[in-house]
Amino acid sequence: MTSSPGAGSAPEISGLGTRMRTLLELLESDIATLYPALGLDGYRPRFTPVVRALTAHGPLPIRDLARAMGVTHSAASQTVGQMSRRGLVALAVGEDARRRIVRLTERGRALVPALDAEWAAVQAAKAELEAELPYPLEELVLATLRALERRPFRERIADAARELPELPELPDPPVTPA
Template sequence: MPDRPPGPELLGTRLRHLLDLLDGEVATVYADLGLPGFRPRFTPVVRALAADGPASIRALAEATGVTHSAASQTVAQLAKEGLVTLTPGTDARQRIAHLTPRAESLLPVLDAEWAATTAAARRFEAELPYPLSQLIDEALAALGRRSMRQRIAEVAPDLVPPENRSAGGA
């Protein structure tokens, strides 16, 4: 085992570990609140629907800052849990998510948890030399400018076929 801390070569692994620590503890709070199985990724979608009313998957992705695919997966899980229903949108490809009465009944608890988690996150960031949320924003912007695949191609062109070296951002 090396004596030095892991560097950027383990960035993805370490970020997943950090996310596991953050989300795992928040999920434990949900269980403490009598909501076992409620996932931290559900709350931003439920809150967006509560604030803005029924919305398309695309609108939810934009409101919560995730990809369309991630929003679609979360909404599918919420539907499976009986927290949202889906109806067709204006075209056959669009689905509109609606909160169920069960989800609406959870809003006071979710709002209290959200406020507490936000305050705890602010205190957590105050312990760091640089706000993690700002660093994440900057990292996402940098990957939007040049994807990790492009960056790998720059340092090891033989690993990425030439036709794939200019593929879009993250």
């Protein structure tokens, strides 16, 4: 795996978010090194969930694509925009003019066999990595996401802050529509 400064240690000044970004950057940068050998120049790891979802479900509105990928609408929209500029997906207006339907282009569909092989290799490498860990990483990430769905981190921070007299009272988190 590619190393970066501090990747082998966990400095006290780095928080959980920094460590998670470092982990993701290490994983994604190493996956990206496979793409040129597969003829996938300019392809990014974040495109694969879009390709896999569209291959499995066919054309989808961005909202449904985001749901299938487990990301926000904004994140899906940004990724789709990048893929559209590379000619991998096309957008069409849906029945409701506010909806945009995403479909793989011929160029995008042509990548599927190489991406299937890459996916199998990544899954095997993930299994090897998880065998070295005290807990399966994927299960830990999913359990963490479920816990945060039950009780957002913002609420946990606010409760912890109440116990620290040097911190001011934090405002209630904004209410987001479901």
